[in-house]
Amino acid sequence: MTHFLKTAWRAGVLVALAFVAVSAGRASVDDAQSFALQAAEPYVKEGFQVREDYWGGDLGSGEKKAVRQQLFKGNEYWFWLGTEVEAAKVSVHIYDSEGKLAEMPDSWQKGHFAAAHITPKNTGSYFIIVEIEQSPEERTHWALVYGFR
Amino acid sequence: MIPFAKIPKLTIAVIAALSLPAQAAEAPKHVDVKQLSKKVEDVVVPLPNEVFGALNKLGGVNWREYVRNDKGANFTERPRIALLLGAVIADGFIAVQAEDAPTVKEIGQRVLNLSKAIGVSSSITAHAKAITDAADRRNWASVRQELDRTQNSVQQAMNEVHDEKLSQLVSLGGWLRGTEVLTAVVTKRYSEEGSELLHQPDLLNYFETRLQSMPEFNLKLLQDIHAALVEVRPLIDVGDAHIPAASVKKINDITTRLGDAITKKTP
Numbered sequence: 001m002t003h004f005l006k007t008a009w010r011a012g013v014l015v016a017l018a019f020v021a022v023s024a025g026r027a028s029v030d031d032a033q034s035f036a037l038q039a040a041e042p043y044v045k046e047g048f049q050v051r052e053d054y055w056g057g058d059l060g061s062g063e064k065k066a067v068r069q070q071l072f073k074g075n076e077y078w079f080w081l082g083t084e085v086e087a088a089k090v091s092v093h094i095y096d097s098e099g100k101l102a103e104m105p106d107s108w109q110k111g112h113f114a115a116a117h118i119t120p121k122n123t124g125s126y127f128i129i130v131e132i133e134q135s136p137e138e139r140t141h142w143a144l145v146y147g148f149r
Numbered sequence: 150m151i152p153f154a155k156i157p158k159l160t161i162a163v164i165a166a167l168s169l170p171a172q173a174a175e176a177p178k179h180v181d182v183k184q185l186s187k188k189v190e191d192v193v194v195p196l197p198n199e200v201f202g203a204l205n206k207l208g209g210v211n212w213r214e215y216v217r218n219d220k221g222a223n224f225t226e227r228p229r230i231a232l233l234l235g236a237v238i239a240d241g242f243i244a245v246q247a248e249d250a251p252t253v254k255e256i257g258q259r260v261l262n263l264s265k266a267i268g269v270s271s272s273i274t275a276h277a278k279a280i281t282d283a284a285d286r287r288n289w290a291s292v293r294q295e296l297d298r299t300q301n302s303v304q305q306a307m308n309e310v311h312d313e314k315l316s317q318l319v320s321l322g323g324w325l326r327g328t329e330v331l332t333a334v335v336t337k338r339y340s341e342e343g344s345e346l347l348h349q350p351d352l353l354n355y356f357e358t359r360l361q362s363m364p365e366f367n368l369k370l371l372q373d374i375h376a377a378l379v380e381v382r383p384l385i386d387v388g389d390a391h392i393p394a395a396s397v398k399k400i401n402d403i404t405t406r407l408g409d410a411i412t413k414k415t416p
Binding site: 049051052053055067068069070072073074075091093095097098099100101103122123124125127129148149 | 176177178179180181182191192193194195196198199200202203204206207290293294297298300301342345346347348349350351352
């Protein structure tokens with residue numbers, strides 16, 4: 001019985017630790033999303049509808065991730081990238097299906113925020129490439145949101 | 150989401166960072182797409198109102214013609230409910246384009262009923278109320294936002310209980326209804342700019358692949374949709390060429406047929 005209780009206790013502690021670890025990981029991506037949404041906020045006032053859906057994950061310094069996105073000619077899009085790691089430097093860029101840089105020159109990068117702007121010349125698939133350029137963390141959470149009008 | 154107590158710190162950090170001088174984002178002018186494709190996430194399915202917005206800018210759309218009031222059948226099969234749910238949310242976006250408040254409110258209620266039928270209603274009740282409230286105020290931007298939130302909440306609830314495939318069917322139902330209306334509008338008043346909005350081959354690939362991974366949903370409707378997507382592919386995958394009026398009409402026939410099958414019980 002004592003052996004059973006000890007085993008049950010250890011299992012309980014392991015489950016609790018796993019739960020805390022998962023929650024902590026999720027919270028960081030959610031934090032990154034909050035920063036991305038904060039970067040988007042001024043654009044909402046300009047009539048951009050920000051999608052509820054977002055992409056997120058974690059990357060090491062110098063690592064990139066690409067997201068494929070269907071864009072429609074006639075719409076205007078902004079993509080906002082954020083991370084909760086304030087000392088990090090991030091970037092986001094938009095390429096067309098041929099791999100040609102397609103974003104507008106007012107796209108910007110400010111520390112742990114970045115944004116890319118496009119009015120697509122053609123309807124079709126585009127690649128949104130996010131990068132953690134520098135970070136003091138081994139892995140840096142990121143989140144990308146987008147809006148259109 | 151982040152705890153409320155963290156918000157002031159977050160706001161300060163955002164203000165501090167955004168007050169830094171913006172750097173023009175320097176990037177390579179060209180990337181190797183083939184190399185890139187190894188680390189590409191799945192294509193993101195646009196909301197129906199993204200294409201409706203682009204279509205609207207071409208002018209001359211009488212959205213009231215495309216508002217659908219048909220309540221649709223009551224299904225018990227969850228994949229069928231998921232498809233219908235996506236289509237009904239797309240109908241919500243059409244009713245918003247038409248600024249038809251009574252239909253928007255009915256759709257809010259239908260979304261809630263379908264969410265209950267599929268077991269994800271707990272997070273939808275508040276959205277359904279918000280849709281009704283915003284429609285009463287004729288605040289169309291808020292209705293659009295709430296419809297997006299509704300779809301997102303439904304899909305998140307499905308993903309949390311590992312019903313990702315149902316979540317994908319919600320997207321598919323919305324995409325099919327959006328494509329049905331897009332092709333109806335362009336058929337009525339053909340223009341190359343309008344037909345270009347159908348240039349979505351990666352989305353077609355995405356849905357085809359997803360449908361192939363659902364053998365457990367042994368439904369004839371899903372097999373019919375898959376066959377229809379195969380039929381549509383050569384019509385929209387035309388590279389730099391224009392999609393002709395005849396192809397737009399054919400896609401409309403196909404998606405209208407599927408739309409009927411999604412909303413109605415077959416004998």
